[in-house]
Amino acid sequence: MNIKGAIFDFDGTLGDSLGYWEWQYAELSRIFCNGKKIELTSEDDKKFRTSLITDSMKLLHKKYGVAESAEILINYVNDSIKNFYLNEVKPKAGVVQYLDYLKAKGVKMCIASATAENELKLAVESCGLGKYFSKLFSCSTLGFGKEKPDIFLMAKDFLGTEINETWVFEDSVLALQTSKKAGFKTVGIFDKNNPYTAEQIAEYSTIFIGENQTLADLIGE
Numbered sequence: 703m704n705i706k707g708a709i710f711d712f713d714g715t716l717g718d719s720l721g722y723w724e725w726q727y728a729e730l731s732r733i734f735c736n737g738k739k740i741e742l743t744s745e746d747d748k749k750f751r752t753s754l755i756t757d758s759m760k761l762l763h764k765k766y767g768v769a770e771s772a773e774i775l776i777n778y779v780n781d782s783i784k785n786f787y788l789n790e791v792k793p794k795a796g797v798v799q800y801l802d803y804l805k806a807k808g809v810k811m812c813i814a815s816a817t818a819e820n821e822l823k824l825a826v827e828s829c830g831l832g833k834y835f836s837k838l839f840s841c842s843t844l845g846f847g848k849e850k851p852d853i854f855l856m857a858k859d860f861l862g863t864e865i866n867e868t869w870v871f872e873d874s875v876l877a878l879q880t881s882k883k884a885g886f887k888t889v890g891i892f893d894k895n896n897p898y899t900a901e902q903i904a905e906y907s908t909i910f911i912g913e914n915q916t917l918a919d920l921i922g923e
Contacts, residue, residue, distance in 0.1 A: 703923040708868070757847075788824055795916045804834075810836065812857050814853045815841065817840060836860070849880060871917075888908045889910075
């Protein structure tokens with residue numbers, strides 16, 4: 703594995719946090735829909751989980767009529783996710799071991815996430831991972847998502863590594879598609895709380911980390 707630079711997603715890749723959205727679905731239904739379950743289409747579910755929070759909440763309000771306004775949803779979820787990142791989020795199994803391995807090899811590392819910058823910083827520090835990363839890139843701060851390669855290219859330029867020796871670590875099919883098309887090597891990570899199947903993730907992965915594997919399995923590659 704020729705790697706000199708590593709760009710990591712956070713949720714579902716470093717942080718064991720995707721289960722939060724299953725809980726949040728139930729909470730949004732309970733608080734804003736009198737307990738009636740919000741039934742998103744498969745495509746909207748993927749958008750909901752991978753888009754910026756502001757865009758996800760606007761989708762819920764405009765298309766599904768949840769809450770009196772999107773702003774109410776945005777404020778509620780922002781407060782909720784801050785509490786989750788501060789008190790509950792933990793790194794996924796094998797993450798610390800693998801980051802220690804990369805750091806010892808002198809691999810340059812940063813994070814590129816759709817999570818808002820303040821919440822991302824909180825989550826990374828809560829997981830004890832801050833010492834590994836030289837910079838955190840947030841789609842919400844930059845104003846565009848991972849449907850465009852810009853965030854990955856900006857992260858690569860910051861690291862100062864060549865694209866063929868810079869790897870993107872992701873659990874999202876959309877992000878894997880984008881980064882692979884841009885020329886990056888990719889590590890696709892399966893998460894049981896992800897709406898994508900293992901086969902869909904593996905399709906766009908140079909290396910695939912399956913359900914019973916962790917990033918620590920890459921040590922020595």
